[in-house]
Amino acid sequence: xxIRNIVIVGGGTAGWMAAAALSRLKQSGLVEVTLVExxxxxxxxxxxxxxxxxxxxxxxxxxxxxxxxxxxxxxxxLGIQFVNWGNQGDSYFHxxxxxxxxxxxxxxxxxxxxxxxxxxxxxxxxxxxETMAASHRKxxxxxxxxxxxxxxINYAYHLDAGRYAKFLRTYAEKRGVVRKEGKVTDVxxxxxSGYVTSIAIDDGTExxxxxxxxxxxxxxxxxxxxxxxxxxxxxxxxxxxRAVAIPSARKGAPLPYTRATAHxxxxxxxxxxxxxxxxxxxxxxxxxxxDEATEILLAxxxxxPMADPNHLRFVTGKRKKFWNKNVVAIGLSAGFMExxxxxxxxxxxxxxxxxxxxxxLDGITQAQEDAFNRLTMKEYVRIRDxxxxxxxxxxxxxxxxxxxxxxxxxxxSLKEKIxxxxxxxxxxxxxxxxxxxxxxxxxxxxxxxVPEGHNPMADTVAEPGTQKEMAEIEKxxxxxxKQMPSHEEFLRKYCxxxxx
Numbered sequence: 001x002x003i004r005n006i007v008i009v010g011g012g013t014a015g016w017m018a019a020a021a022l023s024r025l026k027q028s029g030l031v032e033v034t035l036v037e038x039x040x041x042x043x044x045x046x047x048x049x050x051x052x053x054x055x056x057x058x059x060x061x062x063x064x065x066x067x068x069x070x071x072x073x074x075x076x077x078l079g080i081q082f083v084n085w086g087n088q089g090d091s092y093f094h095x096x097x098x099x100x101x102x103x104x105x106x107x108x109x110x111x112x113x114x115x116x117x118x119x120x121x122x123x124x125x126x127x128x129x130e131t132m133a134a135s136h137r138k139x140x141x142x143x144x145x146x147x148x149x150x151x152x153i154n155y156a157y158h159l160d161a162g163r164y165a166k167f168l169r170t171y172a173e174k175r176g177v178v179r180k181e182g183k184v185t186d187v188x189x190x191x192x193s194g195y196v197t198s199i200a201i202d203d204g205t206e207x208x209x210x211x212x213x214x215x216x217x218x219x220x221x222x223x224x225x226x227x228x229x230x231x232x233x234x235x236x237x238x239x240x241x242r243a244v245a246i247p248s249a250r251k252g253a254p255l256p257y258t259r260a261t262a263h264x265x266x267x268x269x270x271x272x273x274x275x276x277x278x279x280x281x282x283x284x285x286x287x288x289x290x291d292e293a294t295e296i297l298l299a300x301x302x303x304x305p306m307a308d309p310n311h312l313r314f315v316t317g318k319r320k321k322f323w324n325k326n327v328v329a330i331g332l333s334a335g336f337m338e339x340x341x342x343x344x345x346x347x348x349x350x351x352x353x354x355x356x357x358x359x360x361l362d363g364i365t366q367a368q369e370d371a372f373n374r375l376t377m378k379e380y381v382r383i384r385d386x387x388x389x390x391x392x393x394x395x396x397x398x399x400x401x402x403x404x405x406x407x408x409x410x411x412x413s414l415k416e417k418i419x420x421x422x423x424x425x426x427x428x429x430x431x432x433x434x435x436x437x438x439x440x441x442x443x444x445x446x447x448x449x450v451p452e453g454h455n456p457m458a459d460t461v462a463e464p465g466t467q468k469e470m471a472e473i474e475k476x477x478x479x480x481x482k483q484m485p486s487h488e489e490f491l492r493k494y495c496x497x498x499x500x
Contacts, residue, residue, distance in 0.1 A: 001195075001210060001363050001364070002210065002361060002362060002363060003031060003210040003211045003359075003360075003361045003362075003363065003364075004031055004032065004210055004361075005031065005032045005034070005208060005209045005210050005211075006022060006025075006031050006032070006033050006034070006209060006210070006211045006212075006213065007034050007035075007036065007199065007207055007209035007211075007212050007213070008022075008033070008034070008035040008036070008212075008213040008215055009036050009184060009199065009212060009213070009214055009215060009216050009221055009222055010035075010036070010037055010214070010215035010216040010217060010221075010331075010333070011035060011037030011165060011169070011179075011215070012037075012161070012165055012215065012217070012331070013161050013164060013165050013331065013345060013348060014215040014330050014331025014332070014333075014348045015035055015037060015165075015213075015215035015331075016035070016164075016165045016166075016168035016169050016172060017057075017168060017330075017345075017348050017349070017352060018213050018215060018330055018348075018352055018355075019033060019035045019168065019169075019172040019177045020061055020168045020171050020172045020175075020177075021060075021061070021352045021356055022177070022213075022356075023171070023172045023175035023176060023177050024175070025361075026175060026176040026177055027175045027176055030361060031361065032178070033172075033176070033177045033178070034177070034178045034179075034180060034207060034209070035172070035177060035178070035179050035180070036179075036180045036181075036182060036184065036199065036201060036207065037179065037180075037181070038181065038182055038183045038202075039181065040183065048158055048159050048160065048161050048271045048273070048278045049077060049080075049156070049157075049158055049159075049258045049269070049271050049339065049342040050077065050156040050157050050158075050159060050342055050345050050346065051096070051156045051341075051342050051343070051346050051434075052096050052154050052155065052156050053346060053349060053350070053434075054156055054157065054345060054346060054349055055155070055156060055157070057349045057352075057353075061171070063171070065495070066494060066495045067495075068164075068167060069157065069491075069494075069495035070495045070496060070497060070498045071163065071167055071498050072159055072160050072163035072164045072167055073160055073163065073273050073274040073275045073497040073498070074157045074158055074159050074160065074164075074273060074274065074495070075157070075158040075254045075256065075272055075273055075274055075487070075491060076139045076155050076156075076157060076158070076256050076487065076490070076491070077096075077155060077156045077157060077158050077256060077257055077258060077342075078095060078096055078130040078131075078133055078134040078139065078153070078154075078155055078256050078257050079093055079094050079095040079096050079130050079131065079134060079257050079258075080093070080094045080257060080258045080259070080260055080341065080342070081093050081094075081134070081257055081258070081259045081260070082094065082260050082261075082262075082390070082443075082446060082447075083259065083260070083261040083262065084261055084262040084263070084396075085260075085262045085267075085390060085393075085394060085446070085447050086393065086394055086395055086396075086446060086447035086448045087394075087395050087396060087448070088396065088398065090446075090447075092125075092442065092443075092445070092446025092447070093125060093128075093131045093134060093135070093257070093442070093446075094341075094439060094442040094443060094446070095125070095128045095130035095131040095134070095154075095438065095442065096130050096154035096155060096156065097128060097129065097130045097151065097153065097154035097438070098128070098151070098436070098438045099112070099124055099125075099127045099128050099438055099441070100112070100127040100128075100470070100473050101151075101473075103461060103466060103469070104457075104460070104461050104462075105457075106455065106457055106458060106461075107427065107437050107441075108127060109124060109425060109437070109438075109441045110425055110426075110454060110455045110457070110458045111458050111461060111466065111470070112124055112127065112470070113425050113451060113454045113458070114454045114458040114459065115467065115470070117453075117454060122470075122474065124441070124445065126474050126477070127470070127473055127474060127477065128438075128477075129150060129153060129477045129480055129481065130153060130154060130155075132477050132478070132481045133153065133256065133480075133481050133484055134255075134256055134257045136481055136484075137253060137255060137256060137486055137487055137488075138256070138481055138484035138485065138486055138487060138490075139153075139155070139256045139484065139485075139486075139487040139490050140153065140483070140484040140485060140490055141153065141155070141494075142480070150473075150476055150477065150480060156342070158254075158258065158271050158272055158273055158278075159273075159345075160273055160275075160278075161345075180201065180205065180207065182201030182202050182203050182205065183201060183202045184199050184200070184201055184216075184221055185200050185201060185202050186199065186200040187199050187200075187221065187222060187225070187226040188200070188206075189226065193325065194227070194325055195325050195326045196209070196212050196222055196226060196227075196325070196326055196327055197209075199212075199222075210326065211326050211327075211328075211359075211364070212326060212327045212328075213327075213328050213330055213355075214327055214328065214329040214330065214333045214334075215330050215331050215333060216333050217331070217332045217333060218314060218332050218333070218336070219333070220319070220329060220333040221333075222327045222329075222333075223319055223321075223322075223324060223327055223329040223333055223334070224319070224333070226327075227324045227325060227327060229319050229320055229321050229324045229329075230319065230320035230321075231315070231317055231318070231319055231320065231335075232317050232318055232319075232320055233315055233316070233317040234316045234317045234318075234337075234384060235315060235316055235317070236408070237316075237384070237388045237391075237408065237410065237411070238316040238337065238338060238384070238387060238388060238391070239284045239286070239316075239391075239401075239404065239405070240265075240266045240267075240282045240283055240284045240316070240338055241284060241285060241313065241314060241315060241316070242282070242283050242284070242285045242290065242293065242311070242312065242313055242314075243280050243281065243282045243283070243311075243312040243314070243338075244280065244281050244283075244290070244293055244294050244297055244309045244310065244311050244312070245278070245279065245280035245281075245309070245310045245312065246279050246280070246297065246298070246301070246305050246306075246307060246308070246309045246310065247276045247277065247278055247279065247305070247306040247307055248276060248277045248279055248301045248302060248303040248304060248305050248306055249276060249277075249303035249304045249306060250272060250273070250275070250276055250277045250302065250303055251302045251303045252302075253486065253487065253488035254272035254273065254274060254487060254488060254491070255270075255272045255487070256487040258270065258271055258342060260340060261300070262396075263281065263283070263296055264287070264288065264296075264398065264399040264401060264402075265283045265284050265287035265288035265293075265399060265401040266281060266282045266283030266284055266288070266293070266401070267281075267282055267283075267340065268280065268281045268282075268296070268297060268300060269282070269339065270301075270302070274491060274497040275497055276303075276306060277301065277302060277303060279297060279301045280297070281293050281294070281296055281297035282338050282339075282340075284401055287399065287400055287401040287404075288401075290311060294309050294311075297309070314336050314338075315336065316336055316337055316338060317335055317336070318334065318335030318336075318377075318380050319333075319334055319335055321369075321373050322334050322335075322351070322372060322373055322376045322377075323368070323369045323372040323373055323376075324369070325364075325369075326364055328351070328355055328372070330348055330351045330352065330355070331344075331347075331348050331351075332344075334347070334351065334376070335347075335380060337380070337383060337384060337387055338387065340387050340390060341383070341386060341387060341435075343383050343387075343434070346434070347379070347380075347383075350376075350379060351376065354372055354375060354376065355372070358371060358372055378431070378433075379433075379434065381411075381413070382430060382433040382434060382435070383434060383435075384411075385410075385411055385413055385414040385417070386434075386435045386439065386440070386443070388410055388411070388414055389414060389417075389418070389440075389443055389444070389447075390443060390447070391405035391408075392405060392406065392408065392410050392414070392418075393418070393443065393444060393447040393448065393449050394406050394447060394448075395448055413430075417440065418444070418449060421440070421441075421444050421449060421451060422449055422450075422451060422452060423451065423452060423453070424451055424452070424453045424454055424455050424456075425441075425451035425453075425454055425455060426455060427440045427441060
């Protein structure tokens with residue numbers, strides 16, 4: 001069956017990102033694209049922090065970065081600061097970009113660890129331009145600068161998710177996407193194939209479609225309620241299942257990084273925007289009551305609250321299929337892993353990328369469905385393991401929650417990564433998994449997993465040239481950061497916030 005009508009169920013970040021990407025097909029006259037959403041149904045709105053691949057998503061859409069950040073009052077992000085994770089009082093930074101660069105085919109941290117074991121006092125973060133810029137609260141785009149010794153600064157954005165969705169709505173509607181207001185009241189399916197044929201909305205309208213994108217959030221109106229796809233829970237590894245979120249007035253200059261602070265039964269996020277801070281407390285209700293979680297959040301935010309607390313429930317895990325028949329689930333309808341490493345919007349992004357790559361307007365084949373599900377499953381599992389690491393790699397004994405996390409069994413795939421790193425600092429990246437060696441090293445070292453030895457190949461590097469090279473990297477980073485303006489100053493000149 002040829003695809004001529006694509007219907008997106010649900011708006012928010014997921015729906016309008018999908019609509020914006022698919023609007024190219026509408027512009028070319030190949031398909032009709034309709035998005036159905038209801039103003040009466042709120043969006044979760046916790047995914048306000050992004051990671052670097054999201055910058056490319058906007059570039060592909062030919063979105064002007066300055067205009068976008070000005071309209072949504074966004075800021076730049078160089079990484080994530082983690083507080084109280086390994087032990088109370090600890091703090092470390094997970095940067096975008098790399099530590100140094102490869103030396104004679106080895107990851108930089110291998111050579112650094114060799115010298116560290118010999119008494120070199122310089123910390124690994126001294127070789128990360130993103131970390132050093134963040135520690136001085138500075139930012140500057142360095143792409144286009146002709147520097148042979150350092151790559152461009154890697155960055156992402158902090159977004160007001162609601163404003164970003166509105167920005168993309170304008171973008172998509174200008175390119176022919178039709179928005180329909182209404183709540184879905186019925187889903188109709190072909191009695192033989194089970195394919196979704198149409199949806200009915202509360203004004204009596206029936207919308208027919210050949211292909212449907214389910215962006216209806218946790219409810220999964222099409223993927224679950226209609227197609228009964230099934231859900232695989234991961235709560236035994238990622239036990240947090242509640243969140244309370246609240247915006248607050250910002251005090252001082254906006255930080256160029258996200259902050260994640262661990263508490264007794266979960267953790268708190270702080271996402272700095274130009275006009276406010278986004279705050280939330282993710283926790284496990286088996287170890288903490290809602291009132292206590294709310295009190296902890298309110299006691300640890302900067303500035304006055306700007307709204308009432310928003311309480312959220314979720315179950316970590318994923319659908320057993322992401323593409324089922326003629327429905328693809330994107331965003332929260334596909335699954336949920338807490339926003340500890342800002343992967344929620346990223347998973348929307350990569351789902352859209354795979355959909356666009358696999359889509360054929362001649363019809364739907366089993367090969368398309370299988371490829372999408374296999375690749376997405378791999379992606380979810382790799383991200384899942386990285387998130388579990390944050391909970392497993394702790395020495396905290398101050399609460400039953402952390403006692404559980406510290407002693408829980410973890411997937412074999414994660415156990416292998418921890419064991420190999422503990423042996424000699426080795427990180428093997430699985431195929432094209434999202435998180436690089438830098439990410440794994442940052443969290444493992446930051447939370448107390450220290451290699452017992454170093455890779456013997458590090459003993460073969462030429463000396464004293466290597467030590468001189470490392471010193472030059474450190475000096476180049478110091479020089480670069482010194483030239484940078486403050487994050488606040490860069491925002492004021494580059495993308496000053498427009499009034500709402």
